Amino acid sequence: MDIQWIKNGGVTSAQGYCAAGVAAGIKKKGKKDMALVVSAKHAAVGATFTTNQVKAACVKLSAQHSKRGKTRAVILNSGNANACTGLRGIRDAKQTAEETAKAIGCRTQDVLVCSTGRIGVPLPMPRIKSGIKKLVRKLDANGGKGAAKAIMTTDTYAKECAVELEIGGKRVVVGGMAKGAGMIHPNMATMLCVITTDANVESASLRRVTADVVETTFNRISVDGDTSTNDTVFVLANGASTSSAISRSHPEFDKFRTALHLVLSKLSRMIIEDGEGITKVVDLTISGAANDADAKRAAEAIARSPLVKTSWCGNDPNWGRLMDTIGYSQAKVREELVDIYYNGLLAVKGGLVSKTPFSRLKKEVSKPTFAINIDLHLGKGCYSLWVNDLTENYVTLNKGE
């Protein structure tokens, strides 16, 4: 069996997991705002967190708890980031884990905690506590959808998917859920993501493969260049499939890695396609850079340039702004060597306008998704990012009025 998508798959597609989502009153208007994912038995866990120096309390706590390499549950809330909340925030995150542990019958260290929402406001603990009770009552082996809905903030739809594959002749599932959709820039995209698999993956190998796959998926999307305080990816592997145990030296480990990459890549794509106020997704590739680090610098400068991003919003193949941006990026650039392509059409050759008619380029840039390739012709450095445009709606959504 090759790796195949599961229709309507999500965080409870794998065996031995249940989940739920409820409205606990953290958000207004009775919207779902708490989610719980529970593994029937201890699961190995891989985790990556924001690289921001200002980390939410839940990130600090979950970093400790996940270091042990095994877990039982992930409790999540939206509507409040529990960031910049000091010692009280730490106590609140810990109490959230404690209450969850008590309710499902495990140790506090076996619970991971995620929050997303406004920074600087203490968690409303009475609501969190009653939310946990509600969640435990609602836990269901088909509860993935409800959980995915409960972690949404400005997302316009719930983001979930799952694949199935075989390891050692046994069916294995890798699935998960994620939320965007603003404060998205490597490292990491502002997002929460919980992946569950019933594969039996050795703990250290899971940690390593999680970091590797996040690097080429969630760390390659940029909505707005802002890296949040709360970004978290968890990958839980509980072995409930009874497939053989795998570690990095196992011949089928690469298959598992590919499945995990598919799922994370799909969720990343959903986040970028649902970026705040966006009208465009651009597949940006810098090649021919002096080295990979330079390619990354040029790509990230473009991902942060308001002038480039607004030109996309206006369907304008404004390659002059691309030249300007790579020029002030810290990447080495020799203007007279630069080639730029829109969907494979040559726009710039050796730093000068090509013969491709402007109207042809404009047609490509008017599509909801298009590719930009910039070849610096200086070396073998390469880097790719998925980037959004910058729109009036992004501003309106984030003004906070």
Add this chain to the structure above:
Amino acid sequence: MDIQWIKNGGVTSAQGYCAAGVAAGIKKKGKKDMALVVSAKHAAVGATFTTNQVKAACVKLSAQHSKRGKTRAVILNSGNANACTGLRGIRDAKQTAEETAKAIGCRTQDVLVCSTGRIGVPLPMPRIKSGIKKLVRKLDANGGKGAAKAIMTTDTYAKECAVELEIGGKRVVVGGMAKGAGMIHPNMATMLCVITTDANVESASLRRVTADVVETTFNRISVDGDTSTNDTVFVLANGASTSSAISRSHPEFDKFRTALHLVLSKLSRMIIEDGEGITKVVDLTISGAANDADAKRAAEAIARSPLVKTSWCGNDPNWGRLMDTIGYSQAKVREELVDIYYNGLLAVKGGLVSKTPFSRLKKEVSKPTFAINIDLHLGKGCYSLWVNDLTENYVTLNKGE
């Protein structure tokens, strides 16, 4: 006599300069698009240019011409940047200097060239040439206003000012003109600026003081984080005041430096107040950083953060986004030490929300200009920037449709 502002002062306020602005047909709708500033005799010249690796042809040419330390004229056009135009662009810039030199009777190397506008389009040389002829016919000792108007792009008003002072008992004038108003980020703000003075300033000292003063004025404003291909500041000193010659060791040189700083600072402020689509100017200061470089990193991260800048547009004292941004900047930050003030009102103390009512902070952020001070309490590093908010109008203006 102290340093005093001259009412309606500009690039022709100093003695021995004349200027003009005309419509040469580069822009549509018969708008002024070429300007010329001429000194009656050779002037010493200080110059700074964009740090972008992709430099407009005029920047490359003017860097050569200004290196000689003396000049006679500056010819400028708006509506076309003459950037990413290859060898043809260099030829066009050179021909622009040649035609100007012929028309006013000097050597080609005595002419400096500036362009601003769309990148990647060759200059319409027949129009440039007839524009030069028109300009020379219109040259006038009161022509500063016309010249300032002709270099506008998205500026909503012409930017000019001048001061007078005494050096060695003689009246001396320092005045100038500048244009903004997008692609503005250190180094340098995207702008063209021509300063004229009738002080008699030694060439090497003028070069040095120009670089110094630009560093603390034009390099301290950020509209959108994009550094252009064409930024240029020229300071011409022709000695027409017959004041005594001054160099850096002269006791009155500091007075001249102060006057130059006043003029450049005023023009910088005009640019930031006229930023594209803006509703706010924020005086941002980072203090207590581990060092000055760190303070600059934190300030520039804020100047580039769409989430911070949109919150200002929404009158939202969203200090959580400030904490987030300094946290992912490359500056060292210890969350629990950070204090944040809005117009002197404490919003964050030790990384936590202060007791200042939200409504009080909101009132400050609702003003068209307010100050944000962030004290990192880690050392003596300090850096200040003037920054704009990000608005729907900025996006609309730059979509290019």
